[in-house]
Amino acid sequence: MHEHRLRFKTLFTVFLMVVCANTGDLLLKRGMTRIGAVHVSLEGLKQAILATVQNGTIWLAILFLLGFTIFYMSAVSWADYSYVMPASALGYATQTLLAILVLHEAVTLKRWIGVFVICFGVMLVGQTKPNTTKGQQMPS
Amino acid sequence: MIKIIVMLGLLICSGTGGEIAITYGMKRIGELEGFHPRSILQFLGRAMKSGWVWLALPLMAVSFYSLLILLSWAPVSLVIPSSAFSYVVGTFGAKHLLREDVTPKRWLGVGLVFLGVVLVLMTG
Secondary structure, rough: OHHHHHHHHHHHHHHHHHHHHHHHHHHHHHHHHHOOOOOOOHHHHHHHHHHHHHHHHHHHHHHHHHHHHHHHHHHHOOEEEEEEHHHHHHHHHHHHHHHHHHOOOOHHHHHHHHHHHHHHHHHHOOOOOOOOOOOOOOOO | OOHHHHHHHHHHHHHHHHHHHHHHHHHOOOOOOOOHHHHHHHHHHHHHOOOOHHHHHHHHHHHHHHHHHHHHHOOEEEEHHHHHHHHHHHHHHHHOOOOOOOHHHHHHHHHHHHHHHHHHOOOO
């Protein structure tokens, strides 16, 4: 019973992580599209940092990504990193769907097959025990 | 394409390093008790006292700016699935640095996620 509750709590937190991460990434893409391609040079990076700091969409994205970080930190405090991290891979599938719906990006059948393989992998991971280190002391 | 791969490498190394450091710190701090603002603030307060969290923060900042640069160069449907390469690195890190017991079934799941990401990347 305890394991069922732990699994539900973990999966629900992972769901909130995915919602925050997807929204944050879409907003980041929108913000960076407005800023334009970053040039990798001292001057280019300086300009990019200034432009991102002054961009409201980037700040809104950061709020969502902060939400993701809080849910992520919370999840890994009771569940294994190697469980939480792959379980959140569902976000890659929903992100692809949102890229089509919101940003009108073209996604081929081959890419969709890849996305379904990712989802199957996530289902397998979800059937394993969420915590394998209970009671273990982390060394100082 | 080379600059995208180099930036992707930086994103994966800094991101995975930061996540492993934060996980190590969180395991020592203890779990969040409820989602009330007060509990979250107390939890964040405890986290800010951890050296592992302070190690993770600059790594995550580098990871964040690498992601921003990648998003300015390529579509989100290419960049975000590409970043899933960190799964293999992360699971190895979880096994060897965090001493988590990664079962064969979980390895299979992680492997499938990885395979799916490779398929997605081949369409890029």
